[in-house]
Amino acid sequence: MAAILEADDLSFSVRGSTLVRRASLALEEGATTIVVGPNGAGKSTLLKLLTGELSPLQGAVRMDGAALPQIPAWELACRRAVMVQNQRLAFPFSVYEVARLGLEGVGRAQSRARKGEIIAQALETAGVIGLAGRQYQTLSGGEQQRVQFARALCQLEAGRSVAQRQILFLDEPIASLDLCHQLSLLDAARSIAAQGAAVLVVLHDLNLAVTYADRLVVMHEGAIVAQGEPSAILDDNLLRGVFRVSLSFSRLPPAGQPFLLPQQHLTPIQPGGVVPLRAASA
């Protein structure tokens, strides 16, 4: 497997507080990477650095060898799609129009018929094709989230005619979804990875993270404290230190997949508080 994106020693801070410190990771072709960590651990900031929305104060992000700032915005949009947490929309677009926004930048060259195909396919995958004519603002939070997912899928599909090696970034994509749609969205993301793209997802549900991740990245106070194959890196000690909960930690047969059941929370640490942690393992 070859890395599509490589981040090397990224740091970022705003007004003296460090949001990301010395983070390094690689997103590989066909792999789903899941980032977990408590609130304020720097997950979203890391995602912004990886997508080019923010520039790191230190370190660099490279896509297929080219530094991110050197890639023109349009080309970058062909190579990666981003679904952010913000779901607001200023004016009352229909669901169909919101999905079509995914094509405003990268879909210029596509014919009208092809655009229609791409949008229909994306709405279908995200399970919102029945809502196509509805006004976006009248949808529930979960439905809006799926429409945003469809928009990202549109962008990815249109970009594929320009760039084959693509990345899909999803920032807490299932935060408002019911169980069925949580799984169907993550399945869709994984099938995109299966087609050769790299997928990076920020998640809170540790069990889903373990189930879907080829590679798990654990963040704490801006730093990546562990990353690797989920069952290899997760243990009681790490989870207690990072998430401040005691868990009953078991392995499910037959593959020995880790299963976590939270028992009780420990005292939450204040930002900047010091907690003993084991050293980051690359």
Add this chain to the structure above:
Amino acid sequence: MTLAVKQTPSASAAALAVLTAGHRRKGVIAIATLVAICLLLMLLSLGAGAFAIAPGRVADILLAKLGFGSADLLGSREALVVLNIRMPRLLLGALVGAALAISGALMQGLFRNPLADPGLVGVSAGAGLAAAATIVLGDRLLSGFAMKLPFAVLPFGAFFGGLVSTLALYLIATRQGRTSVATMLLAGVALGALAGSLTGLLAFISDDRQLRDLTFWSLGSLGGASWTKLSVVAPIVLPLLFAVPLLARGLNALMLGEAEAYHLGIPVQRIKALSILLVALAVGASVAAAGVIGFVGIVVPHLIRLSIGPDHRLLLPLSAIGGAALLVGADIIARLVVVPAELPIGIVTAFVGAPFFLWLLLRRGRIAEL
């Protein structure tokens, strides 16, 4: 929902095709209707006023001018009124209306808020101040050289004023790429008040003739229209109308937010800079030609969003046509209500626009969104 998911892909795609075709048809119908209304109002406008001329007669005169019909008609007093007085006024009104409505739509897209309007947030006041300064101070400076200030200087002065206030507004209301609407409205009110007070100061030091001109700026009027004026304003406004479609995709993407638009591959900074420049140019030229006319920029785009949705590909051209129709219509009213005198057109648009704006505020359920 579950039912929709269970549909076969082809059935859903077919339903989708019907949906988009319906939307496209709606757009075509909207354009045709608005163009028809605009043309009808234009025909009425050429006949209406203290010296009334029947629409049929107006049509005859126009045809004669184009070379179809008797040429003797062109020598009549009616032809003189239609071609030399009302025609430039009509075209100026249409251009100014289109420019103001497009400026409103651009600002609303840029600020992602339906309440942004050049008149409301002080851009027009800034342009008005610059125009007033050009009239009062320019005359003073030039009086030593026994010269009269050429009208062509005014649009540039007003443009400069509009640009400075738009930029100031944007810089004040934007922090780290996010535009606060509350700050924008408050800053706009403050900038408008500042420009208003400075304009008042200029009125204080101006002579009688200048004072009359200043009143004209502050209320807005198409009364001073002439072919000369039109020849200065048209080259500024017409290119804008053609530049605007270039912004539609970018403004659509901006509805999601600036970061999201960047992710979609939109050159966000370029779109923002171009929008601000276009607004300043359009408002500057309009204010120079017709004074400060409020509410066109807020009423027209909003009505269009209500009827065909917020897609800028349709919203921008329809705003132009709708703005032209509104101002031509308002000008007819301005000329008819106090015959043989006429009202400044700014009074008419504010009389229609202000209650509409209040209704808009009341309709928004959540006050917090402001």
